[in-house]
Amino acid sequence: MMNVLYFAWVRERIGVPKETVETQAETVADLVEELRGREERYAAAFADLSALRVAIDQELSEFDSPLKGAREVAFFPPMTGG
């Protein structure tokens, strides 16, 4: 069981800020593949990975990072604070 969080326009496209996902995905990229296969809104949100960033357990990570032990994965666009 893994919490998956979405922020900004990723949240808007997927339609929820957070959900719990049952997954055996080994990497973030694997998880993205699973999500893409679910519904059109996921495919739309994950269409261009270069426009996305990912955090594993609140640390910025890469799409090929392993998910072993992760409790929380978040997807969002590049940050625009400051």
Add this chain to the structure above:
Amino acid sequence: MMNVLYFAWVRERIGVPKETVETQAETVADLVEELRGREERYAAAFADLSALRVAIDQELSEFDSPLKGAREVAFFPPMTGG
């Protein structure tokens, strides 16, 4: 007739903040020579020119700058504002 101003420790060594000087000096260096010849306190203040700065009519200048037309010359140590 030229106003000569002194600031910081130059003022303290010479003992006055300002005086009027009758001079035909062509450059700042010439003026310094004349002043040095006056009294010991001037010789002391002008002992090391590398420790001094000069302004002609309120513009930072060099010791070899011409004095032609100048109304006000000021001597002081390197600035320490900020």
Add this chain to the structure above:
Amino acid sequence: MVSISISVQDTAFDAGAMLNDFSNENSQVGAVISFTGLVRDTPDNDLDRMVIEHYPGMTERALQTIADEAAQRWDLAAVLVIHRFGDLHVGEQIMMVATASRHRTAGFEAAEFLMDYLKSRAPFWKKEFTKSGAEWVDAKDADEAALGRWSAD
């Protein structure tokens, strides 16, 4: 010991009062530098409001990591970071970064470093609401590129 203060809040703050407090708490050093980011109107002058979304938990961790890194790289007495989220209007303060240091060069560099990292590494997202609709603000390539100068040394 560097004093690090971080606040992520949805309420407005008084940058001037924060600057004065920060200076008073650090009067043993000579240089205080502050950066304040304000909500700027759109080119069409029709910004109704800006909404800032953030990632609670990760935001505070990211800001702490960035401040710790600054404190390690420069000789600082104190670091202050304040960042708002929620609704903001034109002219309001979005965020503030301040450094207190003995020497001004360290303070300036650290403040720029904090800003560069905060822009691209702290999980905040801005959305602008105007007459013509709502748009997420795009990240600027220049902001990502700005990080490059801190990795060489």
Add this chain to the structure above:
Amino acid sequence: MVSISISVQDTAFDAGAMLNDFSNENSQVGAVISFTGLVRDTPDNDLDRMVIEHYPGMTERALQTIADEAAQRWDLAAVLVIHRFGDLHVGEQIMMVATASRHRTAGFEAAEFLMDYLKSRAPFWKKEFTKSGAEWVDAKDADEAALGRWSAD
């Protein structure tokens, strides 16, 4: 048109209030940077007071020249320079420089430029009064050297 405000004064000022006023007057741009210089105690913690002497007339001209130069080199909306003279005590604000700009990099660079030039080109001299006597503060080679980086570009 860049708004330039310069004040040379013997009275204390409220840096926070100045920062807020400056931000309010420049809310069409996004980045406000301030530098505040404070009276720092001596290593022996025995500073009774600092006296700042200046060259009335030349001071204002020098600060104006430095601010004009900054306004010419960077894309700024406004520049603020305040510098005190006379008697000051530990923790008091000696001076303040602020810039308002569209982009933070221009604001940071301009603020550093203003400080570098102000330090070595504006006619102020500090004298420290301690238990062991009174001493004029020596100019630092590093301050003069800091000007070098602005002449290359």
